Amino acid sequence: MTPAARIQAAIELLDSIIAAARAKGAPADRIIADYFRARRYAGSKDRRAVRDLVYRAVRLCGPVPASGRAAMLAVVAQEPAIAALFDGSPHGPAPRAEGEEAAKTGLAPKWLAAALRASGLDGRAIAALMDRAPLDIRVNALKADRATLELPEAGEPLAAPQALRYPSGTPVESWEAYGEGLVEVQDLGSQLIIEALPLREGDTVVDLCAGGGGKTLALAARLGNAARIIAADTDKRRLGNLAPRAARAGAAVDEIVLLDPGREMAALAPIAGKADHVLVDAPCSGSGTWRRSPEGRWRLDPAELARLNHLQDRVLDIAAQLVRPSGTIAFVTCSLLDAEGADRITAFLARHPGWQVEPIALMLGASHGPGWRLEPLRDGTDGFFIAALRSP
Structure with a gap:
């Protein structure tokens, strides 16, 4: 996929995610998985790049955007280099029209941001909800112990007795230890x-x-x-x-x-x-x-x-x-x-x-x-x- 085609793919996915959000439909990760399942020609780098663009736009736009294109234009405002990709090239997005507005940015719709503040969260705590989460696992004490279990990658020991932390995207579910039930993906808080x-x-x-x-x-x-x-x-x-x-x-x-x-x-x-x-x-x-x-x-x-x-x-x-x-x-x-x-x-x-x-x-x-x-x-x-x- 060309860089412009990646932008267009992100716009199409954002349109589907926005529609699903309004209708209380499928979550974003399932929509993205289904999209690429039907487009086998997209390589792993393309999938990763498009996914990153999509989530960059989602995290940036507090209120629900009018469209995927408006959401992506909000990203353009943060990263002007992307603007050159709205060039009308094959499989890419059409050029930006004069006066075409980007989606509004923010942490959340106004009523929701107010409710979070009324619940005791300040601006920094609300902003942290848009950070990218790590991946936590629980070593299954019925079969193994954190202190002795050997895993493909060494995780960071956490406060819970069997918890380990890895960077987001670590392929834990492909590990032999996961298939054998030695570890489960579970956030530290749940543990x-x-x-x-x-x-x-x-x-x-x-x-x-x-x-x-x-x-x-x-x-x-x-x-x-x-x-x-x-x-x-x-x-x-x-x-x-x-x-x-x-x-x-x-x-x-x-x-x-x-x-x-x-x-x-x-x-x-x-x-x-x-x-x-x-x-x-x-x-x-x-x-x-x-x-x-x-x-x-x-x-x-x-x-x-x-x-x-x-x-x-x-x-x-x-x-x-x-x-x-x-x-x-x-x-x-x-x-x-x-x-x-x-x-x-x-x-x-x-x-x-x-x-x-x-x-x-x-x-x-x-x-x-x-x-x-x-x-x-x-x-x-x-x-x-x-x-x-x-x-x-």
């Missing part, structure tokens, strides 16, 4: 959360929003398969990945339960009032993971945030039905918005008299309202809020 949970061997633990099972596998590893672990979710596709992942990792997951949205307790009735601990890794905006998926801020609007808050409240109420007397709930969101963290705990306590907030502290981060928060700028992790609740 620290699992380490901090008040769990004991022999507990019955429910991972209520298990998804693909990243935290489920970490729970099994931390407890040495000496607990009863039940993983549940409403997403059949993601939950379907858990069994083969658990087999590869040697993780004992006692039950995998597919939930019917709106009728969750029908499937969970056998364990109602019996769980020692319920992990609620609740669906959220993902504002704490924008370093990895910066187009996420284009997907969020006040109506979507309200929908997520309703869902978070509902999942917490389900968790309360599962916990035994004096049992605990851990509520986690990968968000830095108080609307998806501290506010949800306050609302839960108002609905459930007698429940109490339990002190919780991680090896990194700081207390935040009724819970604890991790931030990319301060802690070098994805952004998380976690709170622990104890039943009467």
